[in-house]
Amino acid sequence: MSQENIQLTVVQLDLFQSSKSTKFIEDQLGIQGTKLFVEQIRKFVEDAFNPIRITSIYNETYSLGGDGYRILFKDVDDAYKFVKDFCIKVDKYNITKDNKRLFRIGAATGNVLYDESQSGIDRIIGHRVLFTVSRMVTVADPGWLYIDKATYQALPQESQKNFTLRNIEGKKHENNFDAYGCPMLYDASPFMQPFNFEIAIIDRKNKVSYKSKETKEVKIEAKYFIEKLVNNVNLENNVILEMISIPSGIFQMGTTEDEIERLCKLYNEDYFRREGEQHGVTIQSFCLGRYPVTQAQWKAVASFPQINRELNPNPSHFQGTNRPVECVSWDDAEEFCLRLSHHTKKQYRLPSEAEWEYACRAGTKTAFHFGETLKTDLANYNGKYGGEGDYREETTEVGSMKFANRFGLYDMHGNVWEWCQDHWHDSYEGAPTDGSAWINTSHNTKGRILRGGSWYTGLANCRSMRRLYANSGQEHNTYGFRVACSSSWIL
Numbered sequence: 001m002s003q004e005n006i007q008l009t010v011v012q013l014d015l016f017q018s019s020k021s022t023k024f025i026e027d028q029l030g031i032q033g034t035k036l037f038v039e040q041i042r043k044f045v046e047d048a049f050n051p052i053r054i055t056s057i058y059n060e061t062y063s064l065g066g067d068g069y070r071i072l073f074k075d076v077d078d079a080y081k082f083v084k085d086f087c088i089k090v091d092k093y094n095i096t097k098d099n100k101r102l103f104r105i106g107a108a109t110g111n112v113l114y115d116e117s118q119s120g121i122d123r124i125i126g127h128r129v130l131f132t133v134s135r136m137v138t139v140a141d142p143g144w145l146y147i148d149k150a151t152y153q154a155l156p157q158e159s160q161k162n163f164t165l166r167n168i169e170g171k172k173h174e175n176n177f178d179a180y181g182c183p184m185l186y187d188a189s190p191f192m193q194p195f196n197f198e199i200a201i202i203d204r205k206n207k208v209s210y211k212s213k214e215t216k217e218v219k220i221e222a223k224y225f226i227e228k229l230v231n232n233v234n235l236e237n238n239v240i241l242e243m244i245s246i247p248s249g250i251f252q253m254g255t256t257e258d259e260i261e262r263l264c265k266l267y268n269e270d271y272f273r274r275e276g277e278q279h280g281v282t283i284q285s286f287c288l289g290r291y292p293v294t295q296a297q298w299k300a301v302a303s304f305p306q307i308n309r310e311l312n313p314n315p316s317h318f319q320g321t322n323r324p325v326e327c328v329s330w331d332d333a334e335e336f337c338l339r340l341s342h343h344t345k346k347q348y349r350l351p352s353e354a355e356w357e358y359a360c361r362a363g364t365k366t367a368f369h370f371g372e373t374l375k376t377d378l379a380n381y382n383g384k385y386g387g388e389g390d391y392r393e394e395t396t397e398v399g400s401m402k403f404a405n406r407f408g409l410y411d412m413h414g415n416v417w418e419w420c421q422d423h424w425h426d427s428y429e430g431a432p433t434d435g436s437a438w439i440n441t442s443h444n445t446k447g448r449i450l451r452g453g454s455w456y457t458g459l460a461n462c463r464s465m466r467r468l469y470a471n472s473g474q475e476h477n478t479y480g481f482r483v484a485c486s487s488s489w490i491l
Helices: 018-029 033-055 077-098 126-137 151-153 257-266 269-276 293-304 330-344 353-361
Strands: 003-015 062-063 069-073 103-115 144-147 164-168 177-183 200-202 208-212 221-227 242-244 249-253 281-284 287-290 417-424 447-449 467-471 485-486
Touching: 003 077, 003 126, 033 062, 033 069, 033 077, 069 077, 077 103, 077 151, 103 151, 126 164, 126 177, 151 177, 208 287, 242 353, 249 353, 257 269, 257 287, 281 353, 287 353, 293 330, 353 417, 353 447
Parallel strands: 103 144
Antiparallel strands: 003 069, 003 103, 062 069, 144 177, 164 177, 200 208, 221 242, 242 287, 249 281, 287 485, 417 447, 447 467
16 A cells, blocks of 8 residues: 655535536526536536646546536645636636536645555545535635635735635534635625724814724724626736625715705805705615725726727826726716626616715714814815815825725715716705615706715815716716625625
């Protein structure tokens, strides 16, 4: 009996909800569909594995029956290359056939006993490694690759950037363990992960107090997921979209009558009347972009296949990859959302006006989520007209003001006006109270909502409740947007 202890990386492939997938395949392709699918998967495994097979005598594939495979690699890089190539082939098949192939994938590295006297899968014995990889596949999210710490540490630094640390809950009588996860397929579900951030609070005397999540005075919880704005298997591209989980809730939208009268008198303007009447709105949980869409994100999505209209990949007046995209119309923003939705298979859209104001306020009742006023070291606006600070005369990089609101959103005041779904209405009389967009169906109106103020506007125009509108085809170097998506994707 020839036996040898050797360190190998073990990869296991497993189709998510195999029995349901089998029924789906049979419904689509008939009773022979399962057999055809298993043969197709075998071909994908072989095609992805063959270029790597020759790099080591220990590289081998073993079928676990049907759609399951366990594959050995002497080198972690080879294992990672195989998984990426396999996922490319599966995703292309998904797109062509319009069928979901939600594989869960695990990889673990460690010492196994390799017995050449045995045949097939019986050649390897490695209780810890095999147990770890099987457990990771069991808990993996659909479309994700999970790897253990040893595999993660052996990967090149550039590849490590694509993984997020997760703590996996053990079964009964088992300890929890750490794993690193990375989305690999188009249909990969987003993983909501917590993050820490700082907020600033301005009191009525215009003094600023800074508090972070770690302080006892402020309890802030926020979660987000990362959307890669490239084919999810092209992991070297770091252009990402961060989507914040916004909790459901009820809030008072708009401005009180007394405050409207005060503002109209103070500024000698009647446009504040557009913010009435104040009314209660119920918001369902959803996700919203952590920042306004950047020029790098815009360029990435503009390269996706056209849906309804062409997009200029570089429309902005103020250039910078991490600056917000501007000089984009509502129609452009809609096309962006359609392309992003088609690419990711999630329903991305512009937020409704009610969702935007709810997200901006983040539980506050003051004019700004910071408090009663603003300073230009907290938001990019024209400090010559109210508040305290300077006038930069241009956009700034998203998030550069450092402080978020209580939901973890940045740049909700100033920088660029942000498009919303809704058509314009002169007041809230008859507005929806369920958080949905207020869309006109009786006639074709071009006016669409903008919120938040910009680098060009003064203090009053940056208030949480301030409303503006423009023609849906109008572009301006103060107009940008951020995207929303349904909370049904939240895990």
